[in-house]
Amino acid sequence: QLQQYHDTQDMTDGEAATLTKAAKAAAAKARKEARRSLRRKLDAESAETIKGLGLPATAVDVGASKSNANRPLPAPPANLSPDSCTICLFYQYKEPAWKSKEHKAALNKVTELAKKYSVTGRGRCAPEGLNCTMTASANDIRAFCYALRDWDPSFNETDFKLEDGVENKHRFRTFTLRKVDELVGYALDGIKAPSLNRHSGNHLEATDYHKQMEQKDTVIIDVRNAYESDIGHFQPPEGGAELLDPKMRTSQDFPKWLNAPATKEKLQNKTVMMYCTGGIRCERATALLNQITDAEEGFKTKEVVMVRGGIERYLKTFKQGGYWKGKNYLFDKRMDQAPPEKSQQDLDSEIESKCCLCLKPCAQYRGQHKCARTIPSTGLFCAVPVIVCNECEQLATDEPQTLACPLCVKGYQTPETAPDLVGQKRKLGLIEKGGKDLVTGQRVMHANSTKSQRLFVGKLPLTTTASKLRQAFGNAKIETIHWIVDHETKAFYGSAFCQMASLQDAVRAHSLGSIPLLPSKKKKKRKRAKARLAYAPIGENETWPLASYTETEFPPIG
Numbered sequence: 001q002l003q004q005y006h007d008t009q010d011m012t013d014g015e016a017a018t019l020t021k022a023a024k025a026a027a028a029k030a031r032k033e034a035r036r037s038l039r040r041k042l043d044a045e046s047a048e049t050i051k052g053l054g055l056p057a058t059a060v061d062v063g064a065s066k067s068n069a070n071r072p073l074p075a076p077p078a079n080l081s082p083d084s085c086t087i088c089l090f091y092q093y094k095e096p097a098w099k100s101k102e103h104k105a106a107l108n109k110v111t112e113l114a115k116k117y118s119v120t121g122r123g124r125c126a127p128e129g130l131n132c133t134m135t136a137s138a139n140d141i142r143a144f145c146y147a148l149r150d151w152d153p154s155f156n157e158t159d160f161k162l163e164d165g166v167e168n169k170h171r172f173r174t175f176t177l178r179k180v181d182e183l184v185g186y187a188l189d190g191i192k193a194p195s196l197n198r199h200s201g202n203h204l205e206a207t208d209y210h211k212q213m214e215q216k217d218t219v220i221i222d223v224r225n226a227y228e229s230d231i232g233h234f235q236p237p238e239g240g241a242e243l244l245d246p247k248m249r250t251s252q253d254f255p256k257w258l259n260a261p262a263t264k265e266k267l268q269n270k271t272v273m274m275y276c277t278g279g280i281r282c283e284r285a286t287a288l289l290n291q292i293t294d295a296e297e298g299f300k301t302k303e304v305v306m307v308r309g310g311i312e313r314y315l316k317t318f319k320q321g322g323y324w325k326g327k328n329y330l331f332d333k334r335m336d337q338a339p340p341e342k343s344q345q346d347l348d349s350e351i352e353s354k355c356c357l358c359l360k361p362c363a364q365y366r367g368q369h370k371c372a373r374t375i376p377s378t379g380l381f382c383a384v385p386v387i388v389c390n391e392c393e394q395l396a397t398d399e400p401q402t403l404a405c406p407l408c409v410k411g412y413q414t415p416e417t418a419p420d421l422v423g424q425k426r427k428l429g430l431i432e433k434g435g436k437d438l439v440t441g442q443r444v445m446h447a448n449s450t451k452s453q454r455l456f457v458g459k460l461p462l463t464t465t466a467s468k469l470r471q472a473f474g475n476a477k478i479e480t481i482h483w484i485v486d487h488e489t490k491a492f493y494g495s496a497f498c499q500m501a502s503l504q505d506a507v508r509a510h511s512l513g514s515i516p517l518l519p520s521k522k523k524k525k526r527k528r529a530k531a532r533l534a535y536a537p538i539g540e541n542e543t544w545p546l547a548s549y550t551e552t553e554f555p556p557i558g
Helices: 002-053 100-116 138-151 153-157 206-212 226-231 253-259 261-267 280-295 310-317 344-349 390-398 406-410 421-427 466-472 503-510
Strands: 084-093 120-126 129-136 161-167 175-179 202-204 218-222 232-234 242-244 271-275 303-307 324-326 454-458 478-485 492-500 514-516 530-535
Touching: 002 206, 084 138, 084 153, 084 280, 100 120, 100 129, 100 138, 100 175, 129 138, 138 153, 138 161, 202 206, 206 271, 206 303, 206 310, 218 232, 226 232, 226 406, 242 261, 253 261, 253 280, 271 280, 271 310, 280 303, 280 421, 303 310, 310 324, 454 503, 466 478, 492 503, 503 530
Parallel strands: 120 175, 202 303, 218 242, 218 271, 271 303
Antiparallel strands: 084 129, 084 161, 120 129, 232 324, 454 492, 454 530, 478 492, 514 530
């Protein structure tokens, strides 16, 4: 009977292997037929679209504007050089977000697939999804993408942006996938995250986005960092959309810029267009704007749209550049992207950026040089990448303290007040009465909403000092710091009360939700920690601070 069981089991495994092989062949044939059908459909659409644009047929590749979501990926081009590779950019948000175990499983699975298909590159994996830039051979990268779809059907919605025939020198050497709290550093992680399902902007293909830039009562926002915008940006035609630059040092500046009264006045009753490198930053940015207009009376827009596939797809669609001016800053080894059929002479004539030392026209970042100035409002180093030309390279290396970005040279200050995103979500029903956040699935703890000059500060490193804490608060002035200690050991455990100089200072600090802390010298490579803030009104019968209390520079150690 045992032998009969093994014989049956062997036959079942063999049949399963045959079925698996046949299923793979059938799937490959189905994808091939789907690609042929798609090409016929695109050919028919292209002629009509090009006619509507009023451009030569050779200047527009309508097929390049199409997303690969819910479609078979394009087949590798014929006669690819054996010394070339394929670059793939993609992102996928998850809503509701992955739970802790699902997040860990996603990290392991993506790493496993990358190893299996010899994929290199780097990525970020957060509870809210996945964002990657990968390199591999043309066939291996496609196999990796299809494997992601097989593992999680939500990746059928993913627009895998592929570029074949890239020189092998641009291939990543290793694969790195970071576990993070947020895919884009807007400081909108956790319960602050706006809902993409409810508030995401409308996606326009590059050809429709191009035509929208010609319309009046339209503004177009570059949601990238200022140093990226410096070397290239959209330039809408005269009489069309108005270009707005948020002048961001980091993405965390965007919610505060969007919340500023001057910004809202610019956007009022307008069609709002947004763009970024590949689309991921626009997903959160458009949802953020739509949430704010949904929650605030008197602040409305006509429509909020983004370009599908970002600048990357637009430049592949409009091969001579369209309304794009300059270069597209990239975060891979290519460093930047230019319209494929624009001459070098035309590119040089569009340069607006300058070397930060000699001020000669220059549009290439090299050497990882950064701004050495301090931001007055925070007391932190700016550290924005700066442009240094070849002639000034040695001077920049020898005297890095002389480097300054255009924002610091002009003395630009970011608006200070962030929107009350959690309050907005409660108002709109995105946080249920029981406290469950529908975006992340997390349960929101009830927080004291009574404003007070005293703030509770939690999750402080044990090595913090009063000076470091004041520096982290920036221009929100602290009057007194009271270290909170354990009742028995009298040792500091990472929390403090801060009596602010005024209620306005308390509100300014509390609007941030958290404050970045300076990393210790021994842990430069670790991500910067954040301390959590909450109002802490003084109780009716509470005496605080005690007359005997004296602030100390260092917390008690027991």
